[in-house]
């Protein structure tokens with residue numbers, strides 16, 4: 001059972017599972033949305049677990065947003081994520097779920113740190129103040145995974161994806177993440193004949209993972225990764241790109257040929273968050289990531305075809 005199954009990550013899992021022979025032949029997947037029940041509410045959460053009786057859970061449902069929303073709504077990001085996570089974890093204990101995989105984020109890592117960041121550093125100092133509500137709520141998933149294991153023997157773990165992009169994202173310009181925001185802005189720039197304006201200097205560096213690649217890796221974690229310790233799911237350090245380069249790839253993917261402008265009056269956020277994928281690479285040396293230009297081209301094509309119905 002996948003909570004938050006209609007979101008960017010859930011849809012990546014669904015797309016990958018639809019192509020995987022083992023999943024098709026031997027597994028049954030249920031993708032939930034908020035319409036199946038509000039996970040902020042324990043009674044509704046329990047009703048979901050009673051209805052579906054899941055053996056395995058991938059927990060994605062969360063209040064998610066970009067830098068600007070995180071800055072503005074710290075209390076809501078903390079409270080809603082704490083409530084959702086508490087309800088889902090406790091139901092996994094009550095209903096004897098065999099394995100729970102939850103989703104952290106690289107935002108959880110300390111602001112002042114050495115690079116590359118790795119899984120041992122989750123609690124090694126305060127997160128960046130811009131997203132501390134979200135980051136502390138996410139850190140508590142890792143704390144509680146260990147508590148549930150120690151006290152109840154639960155098989156809970158978590159993954160830490162870097163920045164994710166793909167079809168079915170939230171393409172909101174004000175409240176969304178960087179790639180979908182860039183795609184939407186580029187689309188409007190082309191349509192209105194206005195410049196394609198990137199917020200900030202374009203110099204921050206990020207690692208981006210395509211949601212279908214993340215889907216493949218999350219199902220592998222569910223099946224085969226049995227440690228309570230989180231695992232970073234990311235492209236390598238050598239594949240880090242600047243926001244400016246990502247914007248240029250978006251412009252190419254959108255076939256935009258107009259002017260590209262950087263609005264340096266807008267905040268940049270953390271300069272870099274370089275994460276090591278050594279733990280993943282030791283276990284999955286074979287895994288091939290989709291090249292970013294290809295993933296972005298597919299995402300841009302999807303947005304062009306679905307701009308009327310896409311979120312945001």
Ligand code: NDP
Pocket residue numbers: 003004005006007008009010032033034035037038039040059060061062063064084103104105106161162163164165168169170177
């Ligand atoms: P989305 O915002 O795309 O999707 C969120 C999902 O959660 C939707 O299915 C939504 O349902 C559901 N949901 C939200 N609130 C509730 C609620 N109260 N009750 C039930 N369901 C709810 O999120 P993503 O796919 O981007 O993120 C998935 C996970 O990955 C999250 O835990 C997030 O923190 C993490 N993550 C995301 C990153 C990213 O770049 N996007 C980066 C790192 C981690 P509905 O469709 O009905 O609204």
